[in-house]
Amino acid sequence: MCNYQRREQIAVNSDWAVEASGLVKTFGTNRAVDGVDLKVPTGSIYGVLGPNGAGKTTTIRMLATLLRADEGSARIFGYDVAKDAQIVRQLIGVTGQYASVDESLSATENLVIFSRLLGLGRLEAKRKAADLLEEFGLTEAAKRPLKNFSGGMRRRLDLAASLIAQPPLIFLDEPTTGLDPRTRNQMWETIRRLVKEGSTVLLTTQYLQEADELADRIAVIDHGRVVAEGTVNELKASVGTSSLYLGIKNLQDILAARQIVERVLNVGSSASTEAGKIIAPMADAVRVTDLLIALRGAGIQLAELSVQKPTLDEVFLTITGHGVQDDASKASDESEKEGVVRG
């Protein structure tokens, strides 16, 4: 049995960067992580999406050998995080939610020390540090103590430190929380580039937009459990079909227009009279042509026509039964404040 498993692990070595099953972590009476299963394909960006306190960070810490799981098991490229911890550490880079760099040292000193710890020689370490600083646009700040670094610079340095050993798997715990939009976009670019170079990235986020933008696959996590998993499109589709939005030019036409919509599309619709908008679920895209022809025949003029896929917001609401909006917006408020103080 054991042998068989072992062989199977090696066989799947290259397919799955992360395989976790039934991970549980309890803090006191709080089951922070309550049976999480994750499968991250090699070479992809995988997003773990959830509100504050959903168990994202705890999950990452268990996968990164920083925390021992109470139950369940996890393998990184086929290596068990508990038994082969030291091997796993050679394959991962971890960038924590709070910058895991040395505040009292300079950027260069930080990177040199991490490089030396990873077995680089004195000169090699210096060169590596200089290269990474240049790559992340930190050369000018290289000698300054980190105390004077902005939040964005700290994050970049943190990520640079995770990349010294060029690990095939990178954990990013809320990499853009508290960053301004420009810095956030830079971070996104960097993440995409890493994957292009062959890394696998597992990132957590509480921003739906970020998961939408970056991740190939997403796991939605809530109260320590994975409540949904799939590609962004699959998740959106699971909520329902796209909606058709029609803006009517003359408000008095709206009733007639609704009738036509309901007759042609054979669905119920809703309308907001003040805005002159009709919203109808769009099950069959081909029928929209018929609808437009019918509307023109009836002499009803359209101001606007759009099709909207369900947003991840709606996905989240449908799956978890509660909104992520409050938590997320609160958190972004906080991080904005933080940014101002730090800035």
Add this chain to the structure above:
Amino acid sequence: MKSTSITPVADRQLRNKTSFSQTVSNSLTMAYRGLLKIRRTPEQLFDVTLQPIIFTLMFTYIFGGAISGNVQNYLPVIIPGILVQTVITTSIVTGVQLREDMDKGVFDRFKSLPIARIAPLSGALLADTIRYTIATVLTFTMGYIMGYRPDGGLGHVAIAGLLVIVCAWSISWIFAFFGVIARTASSVQGISMIVLFPLTFLSNAFVPAETLPNWLQWFVKINPISHLVTAVRDLSNSGTIGWDLTISLIGAAIIVAIFAPLTVRAYMRRT
């Protein structure tokens, strides 16, 4: 911008064990980090620079007349005593700083790196020997300024200093253990002081053991600190190496043998 591709997992040489040489090199790197930190925040060194100066002055002039008749005769007694007391008190800081350090995010990174688990601990402890060295040199220098002329000669004084540094390093493992298991830095300070005060004061560091009541003499004579103080006195005042030196080193070795594994285990468990 360079575009380097990542080595696939299958092509990597992976080992689940840390070799001894890697452990040593990791510890040295961590010690280097400790030294850099001291250089960045020199105010960390206030205690090791001021304490030897103030304590040596204070104790010598307060107790000198009462214990040895005059200050000059007291110096050979008090300088080794105050040296041991100061340097060992300094080693408390190791535990306190370790606690503060472990609460910072950077320790997460150390834990996620494929380095020897013990390195962040041993490195911090190693770097702190620089503090003990500063305290040792300053205490002897203060003594010299006040008129202390050790008969053992410079060589033996250096050996005595080295002995104190080695013992302080060993004892710092105790405080490192407190540092790892305690919740806050100030509680480390608190616990450590409670342990250290009786140990340093109930010894022959400041007064001859013969002047104490019998029951107390019993403790003072088995107190390892007394043996260390005696060893330092023998070395610096007469240049002799006695049984006390052996006992001190054995005691130091026992402390390391007990507390190093305990500390490392507690450190690994605490995440």
